[in-house]
Every structure is written in structure tokens, then in C-alpha cells.
Amino acid sequence: MTEIKPFNSTEYMNHISLDCVIFGFNNNELKVLLLHLKYSKENTLPGGFLKYDETLEQAAQRIVKERTGLDNLFLKQFKVFSDPERSRSNKAVMDGIIAGTIPDPSFFENRFITVGFYALVDFLKVKPTPDFYSDHCDWVSLNTELSMLLDHKQIIQEAIVTLRLQLNQQPIGLKLLPEKFTMPELQKLYETILGRDLDRRNFQRKMLNYNILDKLQERKTGGAHKSPYLYSFNVERYQEALKDGLSGIW
């Protein structure tokens, strides 16, 4: 039997933020949309605060729309980051961000719990848009070594791990690639997410056996060498196949 304690409202209140890892695939590289802060010159994930009357999912859609211009994106929460020191220990950094830009900078002295979301977007449809604190908003390749605000680097890492684990449960290819794409492009995407090379021919056979791709008559022209066929996802069959997971074991 636990003792009873009076609740004090503010003692139990917390600030909830969201950070969105927006993935795009372009030029055979997996990229993340980042903001570059005016004052501290560091990179941050697009983020924001949860409003009192919205769900986290709605907040994430709102945040991502402001940076990309796109509605109704594929978004999933993947982890909550709640270390009490994750924001408090960086007051100096926060000061750098907000110096002279907001009326009540003491706001950032609070503890923040942040919910990590990842978004999968069609790279070419995005119009990167900076916010008030940033001088620009750009796609950055994951191969690039970056200086990131707070624990944002760790958040990106966790997002990638999640992507890898969910590769057979979520429509990752469908959401990251344009309508039409080539088999080598799809393969490169898988290789990037998995972090290792795959056999070209076995990959193709396996993908086709899933029966989730439509082979188009067109070929991709312009590049050097033999022109590859274009494919597109068959959305119904893809969604259907994902219910059990692609190549589910049990």
C-alpha cells in the first residue's frame, strides 16, 4: 500500500517537444532535412511544441508541413527522449539560439521531453523552408559529419535503427521513392538503410517475388550505359503484403 501524497500541478508538469527526422532519398543517398541556426551556427532537427488541443501526430504533421510544404505525410513516432539533462545541460547553447529573438528566453531553461518522429517524403516534392531561428533549411546526406544541437545526432541515429527494423513492416520504399523508379535505385535505398551491399540479381528476384511492383514499359534514359526499366509500387498489393510483413518468419 503506497502512502498518499498531495499532487502539485506544476510539479508534475513537463514541456513536451517533438523532433522530426525527415528522410528523403536523392542522388542515391539517404538525406535528412535540417535547419541551420542563425546564432549558434549549429544544425537542428525540425521541431516544435505540442499544443494543448492536438495529438502528437497532428503536431508532427504541422511541424513537417511548415518545413516541407507538404500535407498528410507518412509519419511515425519512434522514441521518447526524456533524460532530464538533455536540454538543461545545454542552456548556453539554447541562449545562443534564442538570443534576442523571443520575449521570454527563460522558457528554454525548463526540462524538455521530446518525442522523436520520422517522416518519409518524396525528395523532389519538398520545398525546404527555414523557420525564424534558422538562416537556411537543407537536405544533408547521412554520410556527412555534422555538428548537431543537443542530442539531435542521437535522435537521428535512433531513427535510422528504427527504419532498419521496420523495413519489412512499413512502406518505406513506397514513401521515399518517386512514382517511377529503377530497380538499382530501390536497391541502393535498401543498401543505405541496411548499411551493407546486396547482390544485384538476388535483390531483383526477391523484390519481384514479393509481387508488389509493377514493371512499366518505359525505361529511364539519359544516363550512360544500358537504360534500366522503370517500376512503380502496386499500392494495394504492397499494403496487403505488409500486413504480415515481407517474408515474415513465423
Add this chain to the structure above:
Amino acid sequence: MTEIKPFNSTEYMNHISLDCVIFGFNNNELKVLLLHLKYSKENTLPGGFLKYDETLEQAAQRIVKERTGLDNLFLKQFKVFSDPERSRSNKAVMDGIIAGTIPDPSFFENRFITVGFYALVDFLKVKPTPDFYSDHCDWVSLNTELSMLLDHKQIIQEAIVTLRLQLNQQPIGLKLLPEKFTMPELQKLYETILGRDLDRRNFQRKMLNYNILDKLQERKTGGAHKSPYLYSFNVERYQEALKDGLSGIW
């Protein structure tokens, strides 16, 4: 470029709670540890609030320890539930829970964001302990039809889905079963989580091929019929195997 707005501290503050789905396996059934409320006569998940200086993981350990007596359990966050109506729309219910029991019942009129955790415990080691609001704390089979507080039924459902998806990535068998167990028991656990029957002989071969089990000399006696061998997990090999996932596809 987004317009700048002054931040108002409390406008952006939220109440964060945790709800823990504590799984145990006994008598060939998957069970969940639930509290039964004194006033409303409903069942709830063990839960609590995040304190200002702890991580969510620490809070979850604290909450689970109070109900089970056990330290250092296997705990994982699986989803945040943030629908603004999830708690507000149930003020009447909340009144029922707290009637006359706490000094500031208006506390429960607030909106609550709750983080769902699941815990895997060795059924026999747990000493179920009710809290102040509950008259008892018991294991309940998942086959039982239950009347649950708020969205707690949905939280349990989501926990089970997560368990199913993570069956090959997390040490689920290791944490839910006692030191020594029989192959039929392990199989029953898998069947319960997966929601369907598996072939006895193929299951055994597959499990043994993972090379994560040690076959003991002892057999389980007492039951009717032929006495089955006892097995135990080889922890190092199990953890090693999980790094790539059991039978990883890619």
C-alpha cells in the same frame, strides 16, 4: 519564415503519465498485471507520473517495482498516447476513482499524455501489490473479457502487437519464462503471442537451430504422460543472436 509568437509557459506544459503493461506467463497463458479500483470497480494498468528529475525509464522501473517488488526489469517504451480527449472525456470516471481520496481532485481534469511501456517478468517472482486507489492487484489472462479504465484496453492491444513484431528482436522468451522450462511451454508462449498454432516438431527444430538453448539433463516430472526435457536459455548466445534478429531476412 514563420511569425514569432511569445511563449507562455503553462500553455505549453502537459502532464505526462506512464502506463505499464506487465506481462507474465503462467499456466500456459499470457497474463497482464492489473489493478482493480476501489471506487469505480474498473481495472487499470499500473501507472504513475513522471517526476521532474527522472527519465521515463526510471519512472517505469519505479512504478513496476511498487506493484511487483522487483528491480531492474526488462522494460521498453512502445508508444505515446496523446489524444486530447483520452482523459478529459472521462472526467466522470476519474471522479469515481479519486472520490475523497486525494486533496486536489481537480488535478485529474487536466489533459494527460501517457507513455506506454511493456514489461516482461518471471511470473513466479512477482508479489502483486495494490496501491492506494485499488483494493487488489492481480494477474489477468488475456483471454478474459475486461472492463478497463479510459483507453487502457487499447494500450494493452498495442503492447501485444509490439510484442509480436519484436519477437525476433527482443529476448521475449528469456524474460517471460523461468530459468528452466520445457519446449512445449516455450512453444505455447510463442503461439499465444503470435495468435496461432505452430507445428510441434518444426518449432522444436527451428528453436534448436538458433543455438540459443541449453538442453538440460533433467526432465519435468509430475505431469501426466511422457516427461519433457527441461531447457534454459544460453544468455550470451541469445543476446548475440538477437543483434541481427533471429532469422533476419536481409
Add this chain to the structure above:
DNA sequence: TCAAAAGTGTTGCAGCTACACCCATGT
């Protein structure tokens, strides 16, 4: 002694791995 549960085997097929070979294209 017999029903029910557990241990052990076998066979055929599907899918994967690891390759070789041919074709198309721009320089």
C-alpha cells in the same frame, strides 16, 4: 493397457546464395 503427450526422422519443395553470361548505351 491405452490415451495422450513428447522425442525423433524423412521427404519434397521453395527460396536463397553464388555465381556466368549477354545486352544496351554514351564516351
Add this chain to the structure above:
DNA sequence: ACATGGGTGTAGCTGCAACACTTTTGA
């Protein structure tokens, strides 16, 4: 013409599904 990348094919192995048979136990 040739280097490079893309399309297609095949042999062998592994592992799984779907089965049958034997062994042990308590009632």
C-alpha cells in the same frame, strides 16, 4: 570499340512444411 552498368539464367544448398513413427508416462 569498349567500359560500364543493367537484364536474365542456372546449379546447389539450406531450410522449411508436412507428414509418420516410436517412446514414455499416469490413470
